[in-house]
Amino acid sequence: MLVVTLPRRPLRTVLATVAVACALVLAGCTGGSDSPTQPDGDGGGGGASGWSYRDATGSTVRLDRAPERIVALDDVAISLVRYGLHPVGTFGRLPIEQDDRWSGLDTTGITDVGSTPAGATAGDGSDGIDVDRVAALHPDLIITTVAPVDAAGTLPEDAPGTGIADAEQHDALADLAPIAEVRWGGDGVDVLRDVAGLATSLGAEQSVVDAAETDFDRAAKALESETRDHDVRLTAMYADHDGVYVARPDDDPALQLWASHGADLTVPGPKGHYWGVYSWPNAGKVGGDVLLLSDEGYQVDDLERQATFADQPALVAGQVHPWVRPVFDYASQAAAMEQLTGWIAASERLER
Structure with missing residues (x-):
């Protein structure tokens, strides 16, 4: 089925925060050792220079090696799996078993850490992300997205990221692992390239991406x-x-x-x-x-x-x-x- 990103809160109040995709900048990265995020076979070893990634907000995540245990928004997690990687956790609009976009993919070992239904708002009783469930996964990196609020590509100030309820939850998650936000707005081809670049930096085989x-x-x-x-x-x-x-x-x-x-x-x-x-x-x-x-x-x-x-x-x-x-x-x-x-x-x- 074809796809669109719709607001997580009522459409009347957040129409400008819906999906769209621009470029984020990848910094120098190295492959990690065999891990939940690595493809089958030899995933390569972590280099002395470590792993770094500059996200849509301008923040740079720096780690000693490529992150091995990743929790990602479903919009990104599905792409990682298609590129041969295997995140340990995911969150988003729907649980894995209710989201047809996961159909045919191997979700063994991927924990659903919570969902935020369409139209939900922070504090309204929706399930959302279970921070304790995320903590139990011992993540090295959490990946989400952020959408521009105007045609000029302006990002919302202090937005917690797609699927994250509010600043308080963002801070609780950031205490567990660095959070990287993919810019979800702009030319579609740039988003494709950015996600592919992120995947290869995490250990995806270039031949899989090329095919x-x-x-x-x-x-x-x-x-x-x-x-x-x-x-x-x-x-x-x-x-x-x-x-x-x-x-x-x-x-x-x-x-x-x-x-x-x-x-x-x-x-x-x-x-x-x-x-x-x-x-x-x-x-x-x-x-x-x-x-x-x-x-x-x-x-x-x-x-x-x-x-x-x-x-x-x-x-x-x-x-x-x-x-x-x-x-x-x-x-x-x-x-x-x-x-x-x-x-x-x-x-x-x-x-x-």
């Missing part, structure tokens, strides 16, 4: 070819009781990536970072030949009950497909683009 990148390039060319021959417009959206939220392609790394390979994506009229918001009285203005509908809000049955949206052409034609949170490794994005290409090929251009 996945080859598949990605093939999928990108197929998408470009299909979009040249088939002119349909895609609308990436979320909906709830307040209205329809159409994602701005330049503010979402996955959408930006697909657009760079030919996908024609709706640019919403209403101003705002990431989302263009249409109240239900104005929802009839939302166009598109194909709807990419977030799986975290209203679904087709709900939309069909909205008088101002029920006759939306793509909805009537049944050209609606799921849009779920992004994973930024080459294999995951290759699969997403292959699926998108198939949907475009099977869709018709509707009256606009």
Whole structure:
């Protein structure tokens, strides 16, 4: 399924904090010894220069050797596993067994340390991260993400990081291990490269990364070819009781990536970072030949009950497909683009 990062708190109050992806800077790194994060076989030895990583906030994590026991946000952890690594713990929106993005991956030995459901806020009784469970894993490094709050790429000041409830929880986790934050905003290709670079610094085999990148390039060319021959417009959206939220392609790394390979994506009229918001009285203005509908809000049955949206052409034609949170490794994005290409090929251009 296709993917989008949506806010962890109510959409009305945190629309600007949703997913998007820019570049973080990798400093000199060396491989570690065989460990839970290392691929099968010889993972290499820690070098005398140690391991360092400059994250999105400008902070540099320095360790004597490459971290071996990693706890990571699911958006990142899934990519690490696809690159042949094995974190000891993960956290995110859903437990592993409920998140289809883990399907087919070996999760043996990966502890789920807590989840924060969509719409949850700090202190509202949601499970969130269990700090004691993290402590029991004796992590060397904790990885999360941070999203810009405007088109200029400004990061929120003192944000705890995706999936971390608040500053107090951040500090409790930081007492256990350094926290590195990946910038989740900007050009999608930069995010792909950054995550791949992080993975190789942690011990992923370059040949695994290269093979996945080859598949990605093939999928990108197929998408470009299909979009040249088939002119349909895609609308990436979320909906709830307040209205329809159409994602701005330049503010979402996955959408930006697909657009760079030919996908024609709706640019919403209403101003705002990431989302263009249409109240239900104005929802009839939302166009598109194909709807990419977030799986975290209203679904087709709900939309069909909205008088101002029920006759939306793509909805009537049944050209609606799921849009779920992004994973930024080459294999995951290759699969997403292959699926998108198939949907475009099977869709018709509707009256606009």
